[in-house]
Amino acid sequence: MRIFVDSADVEEIKKLHELGFISGATTNPSLVAKSGREPREIYRELAEMLDHVSAEVVAEDAEGMYREGKELASIHPNIVVKVPFTPEGLKAVGKLKADGVRVNVTLIFSAAQALIAARAGADFVSPFIGRIDDIGYSGVEIVRETAKIFMLYDLPTEIIAASIRHPAHFIEAARAGAHIGTVPPAVIWKLLKHPLTDIGLEKFLSDWRKAQENRAG
Helix, strand or coil: CEEEEECCCHHHHHHHHCCCCEEEEECCHHHHHHHCCCHHHHHHHHHHHCCEEEEECCCCCHHHHHHHHHHHHCCCCCEEEEEECCHHHHHHHHHHHHCCCCEEEEEECCHHHHHHHHHHCCCEEEEEHHHHHHCCCCHHHHHHHHHHHHHHCCCCCEEEEECCCCHHHHHHHHHHCCCEEEECHHHHHHHCCCHHHHHHHHHHHHHHHHHHHHHHC
16 A cells, blocks of 8 residues: 555655655645645645645536646646546546546545446545544445455556544555555654654663673773
């Protein structure tokens, strides 16, 4: 499973990218608005750093999504256009794909929606596992069902597990067959920490310091 950052905070993403395991980022209007920066600048900076940057349209009709998607895709070849799973969004997928634009269909909440989006031509589908959990269902199970269906019918569409809320979601999504997990920075930093790693490192360093002191004595 590849690891993306779910954020529009360029500086935070840079810090994580320097660690060597981040290959993409997903944004949405809420995250971009929170940044307080001009969206095109954010998308360009991220696309120059990463292989995949999902940038979401805000139009509600197919023609508006298509125009906006084309504009977003023109910023950089690494931009992937996010469209919502709506009838108008599905129409926009076909129009964008006809022009060679990669598309990520977002706000997926069922395996049926994921299959429909894939058949409409989506390169990526984004099931929101945390939000599915919020309404009493298993978001990870939706990822698992979708992965089985895509494998059964040899569909090339990739699954981006989104709305990852905690470290357990991350591992569960990987086990369920997600091709990509897009993770908020706060959760990624938690994944990098483990108390036994800290204890082990302190023990190694303590033993080394004692050995050096003994040699000096």
